[in-house]
Structure formats: C-alpha cells, structure tokens
Amino acid sequence: MSDRPRRSTRQAAKGPVPAAVPTSNTAGAASESSRDTSKAAAKRKAQAVDPEQWLNSLFQNPKSILTTIDISDVFNSGAWGMLSDESRGELKKLLPPTAFVGYKPTLGRDHPASQIDEKETDDMDVDVPTFFTDPHFLAAARTFQDHIYSNWLSDTHIAKVAQFNRDLESGAVAVSWKDEQWLEDNPPIHPELASSNASNAMGRTASWNLALAGGATQIKLAALVEHGIIRIGDVLAYRRSFTMSNLTIEKDVIVDDIDSSTYALTVLAAPSTTKALPQITTPLPNAIQSMTVASPTQLEGGLLDIDGRFDKSNRPNGNAWKNFSVWRWRTPGDCGDQTNGRGGRDNHGTLFYLRGNYYHEEFRG
Incomplete structure (x- = not known):
C-alpha cells in the first residue's frame, strides 16, 4: 500500500453570498403578493361561519363530527362542571322528570306498579358525576349519534315525518286491506270455463x-x-x-x-x-x-x-x-255460548x- 497521503474529502468553506439587490420587478412582485394576502384575509373574514348555521350543521348533518367521536368525550361531568348555573338550568329543562332524585311516581297507592321500595328506584341526578357514565345515559347519547348519522334530525326529514303524520290523520296513506294485499302478492290464474x-x-x-x-x-x-x-x-x-x-x-x-x-x-x-x-x-x-x-x-x-x-x-x-x-x-240447534x-x-x-x-x-x- 502506498504511503502517499490521502486527499481530504471535506468540503471547502464557502464565503457569504451577497444579498440580491432589489430591482423594480422584484419590488412589484412583493407588493402584488402582499395585496393578494390581504385580499385572501379579507375574503376569509367576509366568509365567517354563522354560529347558528354551524350549530345546525353540527347537529343535523350526517357528516357531522359528532357521528365519529366517542360521545363521552363531549358529554361528561367535566364539561358539565364548566357550564354556568344558568346554562345548567336551561339544559335540565330538557330532561324528563325521572332524571332527578326528587321525582315521585304519580300512580295511586292502589296501583300494582306503585308497590315498590323507594330505596330501590332508579332515580338519577345530573349533578352526580356517575350520571354521565350510566349505561342508560350513554345508550341515549349514542342513539342521538345514530339519528344524526341517519339524517333523521335534518329539516327535510322532519318535514317528511310531519307530512306523513298529516296523511295518516287524513287517511291518505292508509295501509291496504290484508286481503287485497294478498291478492296483489298472489295474482289469480285464469280458471277453466269449459264446464x-x-x-x-x-x-x-x-x-x-x-x-x-x-x-x-x-x-x-x-x-x-x-x-x-x-x-x-x-x-x-x-x-x-x-x-x-x-x-x-x-x-x-x-x-x-x-x-x-x-x-x-x-x-x-x-x-x-x-x-x-x-x-x-x-x-x-x-x-x-x-x-x-x-x-x-x-x-x-x-x-x-x-x-x-x-x-x-x-x-x-x-x-x-x-x-x-x-x-x-x-x-x-246448538246454543253454544250465549254471551x-x-x-x-x-x-x-x-x-x-x-x-x-x-x-x-x-x-x-
């Protein structure tokens, strides 16, 4: 092997690169870019989402983010505790009476369903942290997600349901008589008329x-x-x-x-x-x-x-x-049941x- 020394592979140090002197063309381009940025910002500001429209989309659009998340990440005791007393009071009005500990059955004492031990009732309280982890509440919350995903909460679907109920009351969509339906499903065959x-x-x-x-x-x-x-x-x-x-x-x-x-x-x-x-x-x-x-x-x-x-x-x-x-x-001559x-x-x-x-x-x- 030769004793000749090896050449170093390290890159030579480079000197500082002089800054480009701005010309009239580069200055115009920078000014144009600044104007475009200002226009885009103004456009975004003009297209700000309406809060009411955003809420409607959140709670009615089948592609809402609420349909893909774990609903317990939104509805939990932590989020409940962050609300003001006024907001809590408004939300409590949406719950049925049975959601509160103070609920008392209205059935008479002689009704069989009222003969229960009050200590074993399923009364709940929103202010109790376990309320949001109760299986009944979670099932209802997930059903709410399903209704959003199925487009059942949209204005269009609600209008269709209202129209259907009106048609039911007027008899316009009455179900076919079962005998007529059977004849539709089993059309008759031409019989022989020779005899x-x-x-x-x-x-x-x-x-x-x-x-x-x-x-x-x-x-x-x-x-x-x-x-x-x-x-x-x-x-x-x-x-x-x-x-x-x-x-x-x-x-x-x-x-x-x-x-x-x-x-x-x-x-x-x-x-x-x-x-x-x-x-x-x-x-x-x-x-x-x-x-x-x-x-x-x-x-x-x-x-x-x-x-x-x-x-x-x-x-x-x-x-x-x-x-x-x-x-x-x-x-x-059989008299049968006379009643x-x-x-x-x-x-x-x-x-x-x-x-x-x-x-x-x-x-x-």
Whole structure:
C-alpha cells in the first residue's frame, strides 16, 4: 500500500453570498403578493361561519363530527362542571322528570306498579358525576349519534315525518286491506270455463276481469248461497266505520229464507239504530224489518236506510263484502255460548274471506 497521503474529502468553506439587490420587478412582485394576502384575509373574514348555521350543521348533518367521536368525550361531568348555573338550568329543562332524585311516581297507592321500595328506584341526578357514565345515559347519547348519522334530525326529514303524520290523520296513506294485499302478492290464474258449473258460479258467461282484485270478485252472493256457504239461520253481522263522520254503524240480520230459484236472501233486522236481534225466547216485535237482497251492497244500503243516521247522498263508496261477517252454530240447534250476543254462534269470517276461499277451492284447487 502506498504511503502517499490521502486527499481530504471535506468540503471547502464557502464565503457569504451577497444579498440580491432589489430591482423594480422584484419590488412589484412583493407588493402584488402582499395585496393578494390581504385580499385572501379579507375574503376569509367576509366568509365567517354563522354560529347558528354551524350549530345546525353540527347537529343535523350526517357528516357531522359528532357521528365519529366517542360521545363521552363531549358529554361528561367535566364539561358539565364548566357550564354556568344558568346554562345548567336551561339544559335540565330538557330532561324528563325521572332524571332527578326528587321525582315521585304519580300512580295511586292502589296501583300494582306503585308497590315498590323507594330505596330501590332508579332515580338519577345530573349533578352526580356517575350520571354521565350510566349505561342508560350513554345508550341515549349514542342513539342521538345514530339519528344524526341517519339524517333523521335534518329539516327535510322532519318535514317528511310531519307530512306523513298529516296523511295518516287524513287517511291518505292508509295501509291496504290484508286481503287485497294478498291478492296483489298472489295474482289469480285464469280458471277453466269449459264446464257449465263455472259459468253458473260466475253468474255470467263473460270473460273474467282479473285486472281488478282477482277472479274472486266475479263470484256472486248467489253462488255462496247455492253451495251452502250461507244458510238459513245464519247471522250476518254488519259493521262499518265512517271516519269522516266519526260514526260506526253495527247491525245484525238473520237469514230467514232463501229463494230456491234465484238464491236471494230474505233477512230480518231490528228497527232503527238497534244492533242486536231479539232473543229466541222473545216474540218478534211488529216493528221487525224484513228485506230480500241479492248482493252485500244491496243489503248494506238497506241497513243504512233502516239505521237512518247516514244520509244516502253522503255515503262513501266501499267494499260491502268486507263489512259483513257470517255467524253460525257449530251444529244445528246448538246454543253454544250465549254471551256473545248472537245466540252462541261462531264467527266464520267475512263474506270477502269466504268468497276468496270458495274461489280458490273451486277454481284453483
């Protein structure tokens, strides 16, 4: 190895760099930059967030920071202690009465729910530090976070809920009748009309109108009578609520006779607004009403005329098949449970239900 000394790798020291002499161009650029900074600051000041708008965004926006943090970092005894007495008083007004130790149940002493040991009640006090770590409070606070995240606290959603409640009160969004919903989910199939029995049961030889509520709508009352679904001695119980008039009309009729050729029903009903029929042991009064009908709609109209509380010109449309239920003894002459007001008869379902069963057994079975 050579004894020649190595050259040092250390960088040579550099002298001071002279400052650049400002020219007219650099001075103009600096002045322009200063003006831009002033404009940006003024713009930020002009766009200062409105406190009310910021709070609305914090408590209503699904992307609010409150939906991502641990809520106990905000709602805790430390934060509560930093508030003034006036602020605490305002916040306490938002809590239910049961949140305070001084709460007393308002139930009577004879109520079973009031027979509790006062020492074992779940009363709470906001000024107690453990209030903010109680599982009930934390569950409610986290539910509050979920409501913000789900956009349930926004003005738009609150307006939709208010509109929905108004529609419920007016009946505009009433739920479909369960039988109609079933027909929508299970559309009927065209039955074979080759046999004459099918034509007779339909009461007509025309094609089925399946676009409405299904093939069962073409079944006539005479078909049910002919096949023994409605018999002499049956009670047809009528009930209909007229929501617009806040009136519910109930009336029972008994099948007294059946025409052997047309299968029209002759029924008996109590006069005026009387609902129940006379008992078997009571002689029929002279004022008992009798009528012969061939359809539920005709029977409903006759009963409303007898009742007399609802003017014919103001009666709304409806499905009379759903307003009548058939009551029958289990066996001929069986008195059954006399306490039900219909001579111990059992409820066999509405005419709408019985018609649907008959249709599916005869034509879809």
